[in-house]
Amino acid sequence: MTIMNFVAAFLFVLGAFAFQTSITGVNRKIMARLQKRRGPKWYQQFLDIFKALSKSSISHGWVYDFGVIMALGGIMATVIFIPIANFRAFPNTDNVFIISYVLAVGMLGMAMSASGSGNPWASIGVGRALTNMLAYEVPFMIVVVTMIYSFNTASIGEIAEIQQDLGVLGWNMFRMPLGTIVALISLQGMLGKKPFDSFIAPAEIASGPMVEYGGKHLGMLFILHDLSTFIEISLIVNLFFGGGATFLEFGIKYFVVYTVANLVSGIMPRFKIDQAVVFFYKFPLAAALIQGFIVIFTGWGVTKWL
Amino acid sequence: MNLLSILAILIIGGIAGYFITKLNKLAGAWLTVLTSLTALFMLFGIKDQIGSTYEFLYFTFELTQIGWYFAFVLCLTYAMSAFYNIYFMDKYLYPNTYTMLYILSLAGSVGLFFAKDFITFFVFWELVVWTSAFIIPLGKSRKSAYIYYVVSSIGSMATLFAILWVYKLTGSLVIREAFSLLDVSTWTAIFIFGLFIFAGLTKIGIYPFHIWLPLAHGSAPHTFSPILSGGLVKLGAYVAYISVVLFPAYDAFSEAWMIFGVPAPIYFLMILGAISIIIGTLMAIRQEDAKKLLAYSSVANGGYILIGILMVDQVTFAGGLLHLFAHAIASATAFLTIAAIAYRTGTTKISELGGMIHRMPITYTVYLIAIISMAGIPPMAGFVSKWLILQGLASKGLLIIAFAAFFGSIGSFMYVFRPLAAVFLGQLAPKYDNLKEAPIFMVIPMVIMTGITLFIGVFPKFVLEMIMKVQVEAGITAVTMNGTAIDIFNGYLDAYHVFVIFGFGFFIALVLFLLMPKARKVDLMDTYTSAEFIYTPELLHYAHDFYAPFERLYENHPSTLSLYSKLSLKLKEIGLFVDYLMMSVKPATTLLWIILFIATVSLGGVLS
Numbered sequence: 001m002t003i004m005n006f007v008a009a010f011l012f013v014l015g016a017f018a019f020q021t022s023i024t025g026v027n028r029k030i031m032a033r034l035q036k037r038r039g040p041k042w043y044q045q046f047l048d049i050f051k052a053l054s055k056s057s058i059s060h061g062w063v064y065d066f067g068v069i070m071a072l073g074g075i076m077a078t079v080i081f082i083p084i085a086n087f088r089a090f091p092n093t094d095n096v097f098i099i100s101y102v103l104a105v106g107m108l109g110m111a112m113s114a115s116g117s118g119n120p121w122a123s124i125g126v127g128r129a130l131t132n133m134l135a136y137e138v139p140f141m142i143v144v145v146t147m148i149y150s151f152n153t154a155s156i157g158e159i160a161e162i163q164q165d166l167g168v169l170g171w172n173m174f175r176m177p178l179g180t181i182v183a184l185i186s187l188q189g190m191l192g193k194k195p196f197d198s199f200i201a202p203a204e205i206a207s208g209p210m211v212e213y214g215g216k217h218l219g220m221l222f223i224l225h226d227l228s229t230f231i232e233i234s235l236i237v238n239l240f241f242g243g244g245a246t247f248l249e250f251g252i253k254y255f256v257v258y259t260v261a262n263l264v265s266g267i268m269p270r271f272k273i274d275q276a277v278v279f280f281y282k283f284p285l286a287a288a289l290i291q292g293f294i295v296i297f298t299g300w301g302v303t304k305w306l
Numbered sequence: 307m308n309l310l311s312i313l314a315i316l317i318i319g320g321i322a323g324y325f326i327t328k329l330n331k332l333a334g335a336w337l338t339v340l341t342s343l344t345a346l347f348m349l350f351g352i353k354d355q356i357g358s359t360y361e362f363l364y365f366t367f368e369l370t371q372i373g374w375y376f377a378f379v380l381c382l383t384y385a386m387s388a389f390y391n392i393y394f395m396d397k398y399l400y401p402n403t404y405t406m407l408y409i410l411s412l413a414g415s416v417g418l419f420f421a422k423d424f425i426t427f428f429v430f431w432e433l434v435v436w437t438s439a440f441i442i443p444l445g446k447s448r449k450s451a452y453i454y455y456v457v458s459s460i461g462s463m464a465t466l467f468a469i470l471w472v473y474k475l476t477g478s479l480v481i482r483e484a485f486s487l488l489d490v491s492t493w494t495a496i497f498i499f500g501l502f503i504f505a506g507l508t509k510i511g512i513y514p515f516h517i518w519l520p521l522a523h524g525s526a527p528h529t530f531s532p533i534l535s536g537g538l539v540k541l542g543a544y545v546a547y548i549s550v551v552l553f554p555a556y557d558a559f560s561e562a563w564m565i566f567g568v569p570a571p572i573y574f575l576m577i578l579g580a581i582s583i584i585i586g587t588l589m590a591i592r593q594e595d596a597k598k599l600l601a602y603s604s605v606a607n608g609g610y611i612l613i614g615i616l617m618v619d620q621v622t623f624a625g626g627l628l629h630l631f632a633h634a635i636a637s638a639t640a641f642l643t644i645a646a647i648a649y650r651t652g653t654t655k656i657s658e659l660g661g662m663i664h665r666m667p668i669t670y671t672v673y674l675i676a677i678i679s680m681a682g683i684p685p686m687a688g689f690v691s692k693w694l695i696l697q698g699l700a701s702k703g704l705l706i707i708a709f710a711a712f713f714g715s716i717g718s719f720m721y722v723f724r725p726l727a728a729v730f731l732g733q734l735a736p737k738y739d740n741l742k743e744a745p746i747f748m749v750i751p752m753v754i755m756t757g758i759t760l761f762i763g764v765f766p767k768f769v770l771e772m773i774m775k776v777q778v779e780a781g782i783t784a785v786t787m788n789g790t791a792i793d794i795f796n797g798y799l800d801a802y803h804v805f806v807i808f809g810f811g812f813f814i815a816l817v818l819f820l821l822m823p824k825a826r827k828v829d830l831m832d833t834y835t836s837a838e839f840i841y842t843p844e845l846l847h848y849a850h851d852f853y854a855p856f857e858r859l860y861e862n863h864p865s866t867l868s869l870y871s872k873l874s875l876k877l878k879e880i881g882l883f884v885d886y887l888m889m890s891v892k893p894a895t896t897l898l899w900i901i902l903f904i905a906t907v908s909l910g911g912v913l914s
Binding site: 059095098111124138142148282285296 | 680690700705723726727733803808823825827828836852
């Protein structure tokens with residue numbers, strides 16, 4: 001751990017933020033076209049964030065502030081763990097379990113801050129968000145376990161490299177098609193996109209956890225949202241789409257995955273929270289387990305492949 | 307200094323405690339602190355004597371690495387919880403009995419971990435069961451103590467049967483010797499193994515024997531619940547260790563049917579562990595009482611520990627043992643914070659509390675760190691142990707178990723968050739306006755335990771080194787470490803790096819926060835309410851039925867407890883029938899039955 005690592009990590013977080021925020025802006029435009037609107041400029045998202053940061057805000061007590069800082073800190077730390085192309089800010093920290101659990105620090109911080117505001121809508125939203133998490137995370141993690149079992153490593157960077165060495169058909173998208181479908185469905189949940197966005201439903205529970213925020217708190221949560229999107233899409237690209245040998249390749253894949261997720265979200269209605277749980281524990285869970293058993297018992301896709 | 311002097315201090319201290327408490331309650335409470343702390347420090351004093359044996363009357367002891375590790379965890383929880391006795395001693399009906407039983411139960415646990423022969427093991431086991439069975443009714447209800455005692459007895463009797471069976475087959479009562487002499491068919495081995503581990507399963511609260519945990523933990527005295535969850539439940543893990551490592555189960559079952567490379571009987575127990583995780587999680591989510599919620603979480607975490615120990619391999623086993631430590635500390639801490647709240651407010655019901663953070667900020671911070679560890683989130687000890695367990699399960703491809711592990715892990719976010727949101731955060735009811743922070747001797751142990759959780763989460767080496775010695779003692783490959791990092795064949799975790807990077811992220815966020823304009827402080831009631839005018843904080847506090855939509859999915863599930871009550875009803879009916887046959891008005895009928903009984907018994911003697 002040298003000072004250069006920290007500088008690199010800081011620049012990486014900045015880069016990730018700029019990249020994802022631009023893509024969010026572009027996607028706002030795409031979404032607008034889908035709804036036959038003109039849409040805002042591509043850099044509108046930056047303007048929104050900086051404006052929010054500079055405005056006056058309110059605070060409901062120390063945990064309200066502390067939770068936001070803890071959330072953003074946790075998410076930034078998680079971004080630092082993400083391997084892209086051959087870049088790692090710190091060596092040997094790209095373990096998939098570390099990433100998914102450090103991500104939880106950020107989520108917990110935000111949940112804590114939201115509940116600390118004393119607004120019941122926020123608590124309802126957090127309750128829904130956690131229930132949602134129980135739904136989408138389990139099938140996804142089963143696919144991940146299958147992957148660790150087959151490649152004998154839990155390092156995301158190494159899993160991406162294994163796929164790159166085998167060419168396009170070596171991507172896990174082709175080797176574990178069922179698992180990929182499960183992961184893409186889970187991705188909608190992770191991103192909080194429709195049909196699994198009941199925890200921030202604006203018309204039902206006044207945006208749930210976000211209800212009390214304004215000013216710099218809201219600005220930081222915007223940054224948090226963009227960074228956590230970056231983490232989740234990067235996970236999927238690295239695990240299922242072969243990562244990227246260069247930043248450009250990774251960026252293109254990233255853009256495609258995110259845009260598809262967004263388009264799907266654009267045409268979907270919303271599940272109620274219990275419907276979402278039931279849904280995830282039916283098809284995606286079954287598919288994840290079937291994918292796992294195929295790999296473990298027959299080796300199709302891993303030992304027996306082209 | 308040796309092991310016998312620790313036991314002597316505890317037993318004499320326990321008996322003396324009875325009389326001292328009679329004279330002065332406060333002195334009795336301090337005696338519990340003093341004896342358990344002495345035991346803890348003396349345990350460090352005998353650390354270098356591993357391998358030596360001791361004899362006293364009929365009892366034989368051996369200082370083993372695994373025994374030391376368990377005794378260390380237990381003494382730590384006892385010593386820390388003992389501080390709470392200072393404040394709670396006045397509230398008990400029989401404080402003198404409480405002091406005696408408290409210290410004696412520690413003596414029982416320590417003796418049991420170092421027992422060399424089965425009889426010593428069983429005597430000390432029963433000492434723990436009896437003492438704790440009499441402490442539990444000092445709390446809220448007596449019924450829970452009955453259930454605890456019955457479930458424990460079922461386990462003890464099964465284990466006693468297994469011990470006698472082994473003695474009959476080998477002629478030895480020394481644990482290691484008897485098991486090494488045992489040379490039986492796979493089926494006999496399965497029966498002996500199953501009976502022996504029974505006591506462990508009942509104690510650790512594995513499904514379907516989990517029913518006693520929520521009842522006993524929920525209604526035990528506030529000072530004893532942390533010990534039940536952090537300490538006594540872990541005795542079950544020790545029995546599991548004996549049966550699976552010393553037996554040794556993997557050799558005995560080498561000809562049994564294999565599932566994912568695990569012998570079927572062991573896999574079956576792992577499935578029971580997985581069911582415990584799922585049931586514990588689901589039930590914890592819907593509890594209204596904070597102590598019961600934590601009790602069900604102990605059921606779930608017991609499942610992780612059992613799975614880890616049953617694997618007897620390099621990674622998962624280390625994870626299971628580390629989880630034992632991490633959960634003991636975290637769970638005891640969480641129970642202690644709830645005890646502190648109960649001391650101040652007089653209730654443990656989640657929906658009656660709220661906004662405690664504004665009056666008890668230290669207790670809140672302690673609870674926060676405890677639940678972060680329980681949920682397995684870095685940088686706490688619980689994360690390292692869960693990481694090891696998950697890595698181990700993934701390397702073996704145990705998908706069904708891994709499913710339960712993930713379900714329990716993510717479900718734990720749900721249940722640990724509930725007291726956080728509804729007890730500590732949210733609106734502060736006006737009746738709690740004059741509340742004060744927990745008293746100093748409650749804060750001290752809470753802060754110490756929090757420090758341990760954080761320290762082991764950042765430097766797991768200090769506990770993992772003990773576990774590595776245990777693994778060497780058990781004859782398996784020890785988990786490998788590289789400096790501060792855990793470096794195993796399919797993963798790499800440098801908890802210290804994770805902590806530093808998290809700190810770095812937190813620092814950036816803090817700087818960003820401080821650079822931006824200062825926020826205006828507003829009152830908690832000053833929130834967005836959809837243009838509704840609400841002036842009562844209680845109405846604006848969301849605490850009841852927190853996960854209602856999710857709970858609705860399984861509210862009509864069949865309950866294990868009602869199944870047991872149905873069974874007991876049937877048993878009563880059979881008893882009545884026998885009563886009707888035997889105790890009839892005609893003495894001749896009774897005589898007939900007695901003659902038939904004697905005839906059968908003597909016939910059995912002839913046959914064998």
